[in-house]
Amino acid sequence: MKIHEYQAKQLMAARGISVPEGRMATSVDEAVAAVRPLVEASGNPVVVVKSQIHAGGRGKGRFAEHPDLGGVNVVLDGIEGGVEAAEEKVRELASQMLGSTLVTIQTGPEGKQVNRLYIEQGIDIDRELYLSILLDRSVSRLIVMASTEGGTEIEVVAEETPELILKETIDPAVGLLDFQASRLAAGLGLEGEAAKNGIRFIKELAKAAFEMDTDLIEINPLVVTKDGDVMALDGKMGFDSNSLFRHPDIAAMRDESEEDASELEASEYDLNFITLDGTIGCMVNGAGLAMATMDIIKYFGAEPANFLDVGGGATADKVTAAFKIITKDPNVQGIFVNIFGGIMRCDTIAEGVITAVQEVGLEVPLVVRLEGTNVELGKQILDESGLNVVSASDMKDGAQKIVELTR
Amino acid sequence: MSVLINKDTKLLVQGMGGTGRFHADKSIAYGTQVVGGVHPTRAGQTMTFEGETDHSGVQGRADTYQVDVPIFGTVQEAKAATGANASVVFVPPPFAADAIMEAAEAGIEVIVAITEGVPINDMVRAKRYLADKDVRLVGPNCPGVITPQECRIGIMPGYIHTPGRIGVVSRSGTLTYEAVHQLTQNGLGQTTAIGIGGDPVNGTNFIDCLEMFNEDPATEGVIMIGEIGGSAEEEAAAWITEHMTKPVAGFIAGTTAPPGKRMGHAGAIISGGKGTAADKIAALEAAGVVVAPTPTDMGSAMLQALGEG
Numbered sequence: 001m002k003i004h005e006y007q008a009k010q011l012m013a014a015r016g017i018s019v020p021e022g023r024m025a026t027s028v029d030e031a032v033a034a035v036r037p038l039v040e041a042s043g044n045p046v047v048v049v050k051s052q053i054h055a056g057g058r059g060k061g062r063f064a065e066h067p068d069l070g071g072v073n074v075v076l077d078g079i080e081g082g083v084e085a086a087e088e089k090v091r092e093l094a095s096q097m098l099g100s101t102l103v104t105i106q107t108g109p110e111g112k113q114v115n116r117l118y119i120e121q122g123i124d125i126d127r128e129l130y131l132s133i134l135l136d137r138s139v140s141r142l143i144v145m146a147s148t149e150g151g152t153e154i155e156v157v158a159e160e161t162p163e164l165i166l167k168e169t170i171d172p173a174v175g176l177l178d179f180q181a182s183r184l185a186a187g188l189g190l191e192g193e194a195a196k197n198g199i200r201f202i203k204e205l206a207k208a209a210f211e212m213d214t215d216l217i218e219i220n221p222l223v224v225t226k227d228g229d230v231m232a233l234d235g236k237m238g239f240d241s242n243s244l245f246r247h248p249d250i251a252a253m254r255d256e257s258e259e260d261a262s263e264l265e266a267s268e269y270d271l272n273f274i275t276l277d278g279t280i281g282c283m284v285n286g287a288g289l290a291m292a293t294m295d296i297i298k299y300f301g302a303e304p305a306n307f308l309d310v311g312g313g314a315t316a317d318k319v320t321a322a323f324k325i326i327t328k329d330p331n332v333q334g335i336f337v338n339i340f341g342g343i344m345r346c347d348t349i350a351e352g353v354i355t356a357v358q359e360v361g362l363e364v365p366l367v368v369r370l371e372g373t374n375v376e377l378g379k380q381i382l383d384e385s386g387l388n389v390v391s392a393s394d395m396k397d398g399a400q401k402i403v404e405l406t407r
Numbered sequence: 408m409s410v411l412i413n414k415d416t417k418l419l420v421q422g423m424g425g426t427g428r429f430h431a432d433k434s435i436a437y438g439t440q441v442v443g444g445v446h447p448t449r450a451g452q453t454m455t456f457e458g459e460t461d462h463s464g465v466q467g468r469a470d471t472y473q474v475d476v477p478i479f480g481t482v483q484e485a486k487a488a489t490g491a492n493a494s495v496v497f498v499p500p501p502f503a504a505d506a507i508m509e510a511a512e513a514g515i516e517v518i519v520a521i522t523e524g525v526p527i528n529d530m531v532r533a534k535r536y537l538a539d540k541d542v543r544l545v546g547p548n549c550p551g552v553i554t555p556q557e558c559r560i561g562i563m564p565g566y567i568h569t570p571g572r573i574g575v576v577s578r579s580g581t582l583t584y585e586a587v588h589q590l591t592q593n594g595l596g597q598t599t600a601i602g603i604g605g606d607p608v609n610g611t612n613f614i615d616c617l618e619m620f621n622e623d624p625a626t627e628g629v630i631m632i633g634e635i636g637g638s639a640e641e642e643a644a645a646w647i648t649e650h651m652t653k654p655v656a657g658f659i660a661g662t663t664a665p666p667g668k669r670m671g672h673a674g675a676i677i678s679g680g681k682g683t684a685a686d687k688i689a690a691l692e693a694a695g696v697v698v699a700p701t702p703t704d705m706g707s708a709m710l711q712a713l714g715e716g
Binding site (some may be wrong): 016137155171172173217240242243245272276286288289290292294295298300307309326334342371372394399 | 472500501504524525527529530531532534535563564566567577578580581582584585588605607608632634635636637638639642656658659661662663664665667668670671672673674675679680684695700701702703
């Protein structure tokens with residue numbers, strides 16, 4: 001599960017991890033009202049207005065409605081004009097940003113609507129660094145990654161200057177050890193007060209990763225201020241969905257408006273669904289088979305409209321819900337049901353498909369491939385249903401048939 | 408011959424709830440020696456399983472079975488009383504990692520964790536706990552392990568399997584069934600089929616399985632089925648180049664998966680441009696693996712790798 005930057009900073013601040021002061025705003029007035037208290041508290045007339053969406057690359061991103069406007073804006077007007085000038089500029093920016101569509105390298109060309117802004121105090125930056133904590137799957141442990149190349153995407157650093165990436169592996173039995181944090185701080189070139197602050201920051205963040213069950217914490221940039229403080233200028237946090245049951249406070253931070261409506265609806269029926277932009281709807285049991293079904297549709301020259309795993313128990317209820325969600329997509333020109341029955345009997349699945357089709361109605365071709373116990377009986381039920389259903393002998397046959405039928 | 412489990416395997420079922428009971432029954436029908444169950448509140452009870460024998464399993468049995476399975480409060484008691492050497496974990500996600508560690512501490516040799524949705528950090532800790540113990544964990548979030556006509560541990564349909572020459576290892580459940588089904592149809596059969604699971608932290612990886620199959624005299628070739636996310640397939644490809652003496656066929660799911668999206672399995676995600684199907688297919692092909700273009704071609708890819716296609 002993803003959360004917004006301002007939420008990640010709230011969580012960090014609550015653990016004593018240094019972040020700039022800031023306020024979230026959902027309206028222009030709230031944004032303007034945030035300016036004065038921030039300037040007064042920090043003594044710094046500079047504020048920053050940051051779009052809050054669940055996607056990276058906001059700084060370099062541009063608004064569809066305002067092609068010259070970036071997703072993150074530093075307001076310097078307060079330096080000469082005082083708080084009032086800063087407020088005026090924030091009013092202008094907020095009214096352009098709120099409700100507009102921000103397109104970044106991660107949002108895709110359709111972009112994301114900005115519904116929340118984060119107004120933050122300006123910081124006197126001395127250096128920009130990078131810090132993250134994530135799972136290293138090859139060793140099954142969390143690692144801390146750090147780099148002096150703050151502000152740059154870590155993938156770029158890894159590609160161009162891998163020697164500038166520092167790594168420490170965390171032994172879950174003892175946690176990140178003091179010497180590891182010191183080694184990272186030294187590697188980042190932190191000295192004196194900044195080293196002390198950096199070590200504390202890194203240790204606390206490593207503890208947070210375990211205690212909050214994050215699947216990613218990325219601080220880019222982590223900044224060293226002119227007075228030696230080390231703070232998270234940006235903050236990205238993702239959480240292991242399997243662990244949310246023990247973190248109700250974090251689960252409550254979920255922003256459903258950031259998620260795809262169909263995917264959200266599917267999750268209510270315990271279906272794994274992902275919207276894609278092709279024309280062939282897929283309904284499959286098992287995640288691997290569902291991916292492979294998308295692949296085989298592409299292999300035969302068409303594009304899948306979705307990923308959909310109905311899970312092990314493909315009950316009539318789930319199949320019906322799945323049909324409803326698939327047929328809602330206006331791009332869908334045909335549906336391919338691909339089920340390896342296994343323990344579930346194919347006749348039961350066939351009956352489920354028929355019930356669903358009768359309830360939902362069907363205006364596009366449907367190809368069903370069943371395999372498993374009672375497969376012949378299952379096919380017979382489909383063939384004799386009087387519905388416009390084509391049965392397939394195997395996955396390849398099914399994929400070819402649906403691609404042909406939608407040509 | 409086979410790897411991990413065989414006709415002498417004595418199985419405990421941890422988590423004798425609805426799903427645990429259902430699949431314990433299927434395993435018994437298949438001919439697996441289910442010697443005990445573990446359940447916190449049903450300790451002291453005996454569960455009786457009876458029904459019609461699954462004749463695709465262990466051969467030479469009567470047409471019906473009736474088996475009494477004693478339930479224990481802890482794995483330690485169950486092992487002491489039954490001599491169990493394997494366990495299957497159906498315990499719900501919040502308690503699954505603890506169940507795995509309990510089995511390891513009690514000296515169970517092979518632990519197969521079926522549970523889907525185990526917290527990642529729980530598995531990080533569990534794997535650390537298992538590191539210095541002589542135990543093999545398979546899973547979690549997997550269909551299990553089966554040696555045809557000898558022993559079924561997990562949730563897979565037994566009847567699609569047939570004894571034979573090929574080892575199967577896969578991150579995906581239903582794709583394992585596809586591969587097994589094709590190997591049964593084309594007459595190659597299976598020595599052992601291992602579902603290693605779709606989670607980012609699992610007990611057994613591709614290399615562990617390739618190593619076991621490489622050493623198993625009955626296994627003549629291996630099918631490995633991977634998917635997007637992580638670099639386990641690339642690491643396996645490097646190992647194959649270095650050590651594998653037997654032909655390998657493969658399939659990678661997720662060529663069309665968009666980056667940054669978790670495709671059903673917790674571990675199936677392309678992040679930061681890493682973990683794509685294209686990279687994995689290239690690595691496997693460079694290691695001499697015959698990669699099937701579609702899942703329907705897995706069986707024929709194996710025949711081709713064996714030089715029999």
